[in-house]
Amino acid sequence: MRTQRQVVDYSLQRRSVLREVQSGRIGTYEVCDASPYLKNAARFHGEPTEERCPICRQENLTHVHYIYGDELKQSAGQARALSELAALAMTLREFQVFVVEVCRSCNWNHLVEQYLLGRDWPGEPGDHPGDVVDPGAAVGSAPDAPGRGTTRANRPARRRREAQR
Numbered sequence: 001m002r003t004q005r006q007v008v009d010y011s012l013q014r015r016s017v018l019r020e021v022q023s024g025r026i027g028t029y030e031v032c033d034a035s036p037y038l039k040n041a042a043r044f045h046g047e048p049t050e051e052r053c054p055i056c057r058q059e060n061l062t063h064v065h066y067i068y069g070d071e072l073k074q075s076a077g078q079a080r081a082l083s084e085l086a087a088l089a090m091t092l093r094e095f096q097v098f099v100v101e102v103c104r105s106c107n108w109n110h111l112v113e114q115y116l117l118g119r120d121w122p123g124e125p126g127d128h129p130g131d132v133v134d135p136g137a138a139v140g141s142a143p144d145a146p147g148r149g150t151t152r153a154n155r156p157a158r159r160r161r162e163a164q165r
Contacts, residue, residue, distance in 0.1 A: 004115035034107040041079035042102040053103035061101045069095030094118035
């Protein structure tokens with residue numbers, strides 16, 4: 001699977017919520033509110049983890065991966081298994097993944113992270129395998145940059161700009 005990009009980690013927010021629960025400022029009923037849909041997604045599409053639930057400490061947490069993107073159409077918003085994400089990353093241009101941790105016994109749930117997957121690579125053309133690059137084009141050079149990219153077509157415009165300075 002291609003690497004995740006534009007990763008947003010919510011661990012600081014998670015720690016803050018857990019600190020509020022432990023201090024008694026937030027009740028467990030406010031954070032243990034997983035919907036029946038989320039609990040079913042955890043049961044059928046979730047990936048078990050080795051981490052215990054921070055609230056009840058009875059069961060290990062389950063990660064649920066939700067996918068969103070323009071190319072997904074009706075599939076947007078569905079929970080997918082981690083193994084399915086690799087196949088989707090090779091076939092779709094770009095889609096966003098939201099990872100939610102769920103405790104199936106006490107209903108604790110929290111957004112863990114979000115990231116982008118897909119075939120599109122950020123960066124300049126030619127940075128990654130499979131990119132088609134015009135060998136005659138100078139990558140990274142601006143046509144109006146002094147000393148570079150000066151052609152007959154842009155010389156008069158460049159002279160006008162210099163004269164205005």
